[in-house]
Amino acid sequence: MAVLTEAELIEIRRQLHQIPELALQETETHAYLLSVIKQMKQDYLKIREVAELPTALLVLVKGSKAKRTIGYRADIDALPVDEATGLPYASKHPGVMHACGHDIHMTVALGVLSYFSEHQPSDNLLFFFQPAEESESGGMKAYQLGLFTGEWHVDEFYGLHDNPSLPAGAIGCRNGTLFAxxxxxxxxxxxxxxxxxxxxxxxxxxxxxxxxxxxxxxxxxxxxxxxxxxxxxxxxxxxxxxxxxxxxxxxxxxxxxxxxxxxxxxxxxxxxxxxxxxxxxxxxxxxxxxxQGGYWPVENDPDLTRNFINYMKQAAGVNYVETEPAMTGEDFGYLLAQIPGTMFWLGIEDDAPLHSASLTPKESAINSGIKAIVGFLEYRMTED
Structure with a gap:
């Protein structure tokens, strides 16, 4: 498989959208992600499944001259919401929906992973497809199980959350606290x-x-x-x-x-x-x-976030928006309390809010998000 095209990514997102699963029950989602990843070029990839957290999935991309390991997290669970979009690819699981847009999160991560499976990075990259963000503190469980130690050690972590109030494809961020x-x-x-x-x-x-x-x-x-x-x-x-x-x-x-x-x-x-x-x-x-579990404030690392924002402000084709803190919760905050990193928004431009039964993200955001993230990661790997 070559680098995933925009059409392929949209189809992947629609497939994921049809199979939403609740926290720690993401077996079908896990299997689908694994099938997509196994079709990618495997020369630089190492896949890890975890018996103690069976729906989690980690993929290490080996760098050519690694001086650090950069982590990228995408959450994979859904919400107990009856979908009301009327879309032809609506949820096939009654009472469960990707109403928080984690199908977008996963698709963007697969797009970034696909690129680096074909273009070996200089630093190591660790992709963490995380179960149980909406409940059950999946990020905290993973950290406490020691998943990010040894060969799988992460030096800095990045992750996004989609935002219907931002233009499709826009990148939003701020230094300090992003989520409560x-x-x-x-x-x-x-x-x-x-x-x-x-x-x-x-x-x-x-x-x-x-x-x-x-x-x-x-x-x-x-x-x-x-x-x-x-x-x-x-x-x-x-x-x-x-x-x-x-x-x-x-x-x-x-x-x-x-x-x-x-x-x-x-x-x-x-x-x-x-x-x-x-x-x-x-x-x-x-x-x-x-x-509280793992739902700590998402406090972005000052230096890494300043670097991220400076890149996004000057990057060609990136619409960067400075955002205010949000009182919504996110268990990525627990990971950022242990490992420095940055969480940011990806605009999906929709009138419906997050957790709404009618949330319908603009799919053009997927490719824009992938390009911005790939660009940033390549830039980050040039730094000491």
């Missing part, structure tokens, strides 16, 4: 139920929950630097059984978003303190669960 980190919040309050007419004999979980919710609103407004950004949203509460019985328990569920890991940890600590205070004030028990 996220933490799931679960709070269980255990009180003592009783008759509505005798509140003095009970410990009202509803009143305790109401007080807790209101106090949580002060964390961002009074404990976080106003120049920075953080979010706590408590989106679900359940308590009680009937109007004339004081509730013995309540459950609150929500999410924390922060632009740095230190900010998230500060918010976590304030939330713990408030929960302890509610226990004392209302005589109830409060169990707090904070589940």
């Amino acid at each position: 980190g996220t933490t799931e919040v679960n709070i269980d309050i255990k009180g003592q139920g009783g008759h509505a007419a005798f509140p003095q004999l009970s410990k009202d979980a509803v009143v305790a929950a109401a007080a807790l919710i209101m106090q949580v609103q002060t964390i961002i407004s009074r404990s976080i630097d106003p120049i920075q950004s953080g979010v706590i949203t408590l989106g679900k509460i359940s308590a009680g059984h009937i109007r004339n019985v004081i509730a013995d328990s309540a459950r609150i569920e929500g999410t924390i978003r922060g632009l740095t890991q230190s900010m998230i940890e500060e918010i976590d600590q304030r939330l713990r303190e408030i929960c302890r205070g509610i226990e004392i004030s209302f005589g109830v028990k409060v169990k707090l669960e904070l589940n």
Whole structure:
């Protein structure tokens, strides 16, 4: 197989779009990716599958005079969304869709890999087709399994996320934080139920929950630097059984978003303190669960990102856009906390937002993205 053409890439994207799979279930996707990669010239390639993370796929491209290994990550899972695009190549898996555009991510990565399978790079390149980005922290699992050690060591990591609000093929980036980190919040309050007419004999979980919710609103407004950004949203509460019985328990569920890991940890600590205070004030028990997993803030490495941006600004044919931080989450942040690197946007120009049942990326973005990334990687390999 020669370097994949634009028509072939579009067909690959459409094939991938029809077989979306949820986190850690990407068996058909894994098999399809492997079949495409095995058709490429194998002279410089080494393929690795991982028993402990069976839907992951790593491909090492051996450099001619390697002084570093540059990693490139593409996530492969989909979302539990019923597709509503009406496209002839719509999802064949009911209730599952590539509504976050990971089919685009995979196709761009295959295009870049195809190029370097025919044009041996000077540095090593490691392509990581990562399962479980949308949930289950696939990036963290891979790192903790030691996948990026020894021969598979990565010196710096790059990856993209598609963006429907940017023009098709545009490259967007910023130094500092690109995506926020996220933490799931679960709070269980255990009180003592009783008759509505005798509140003095009970410990009202509803009143305790109401007080807790209101106090949580002060964390961002009074404990976080106003120049920075953080979010706590408590989106679900359940308590009680009937109007004339004081509730013995309540459950609150929500999410924390922060632009740095230190900010998230500060918010976590304030939330713990408030929960302890509610226990004392209302005589109830409060169990707090904070589940961050691998969804750390995507904090781009200053030097590598400055270099990436400078290249994209001057590269012929690249439409570069400086972007603002987004409060969406991405588990590439965990990898960037361990290995320096850069995440960037690829514009796909669509009226529908990410995670929408009607997301329809402009496929012209695929080839533009591949050209920009290949150009940058070749440029990066000329540097010391």
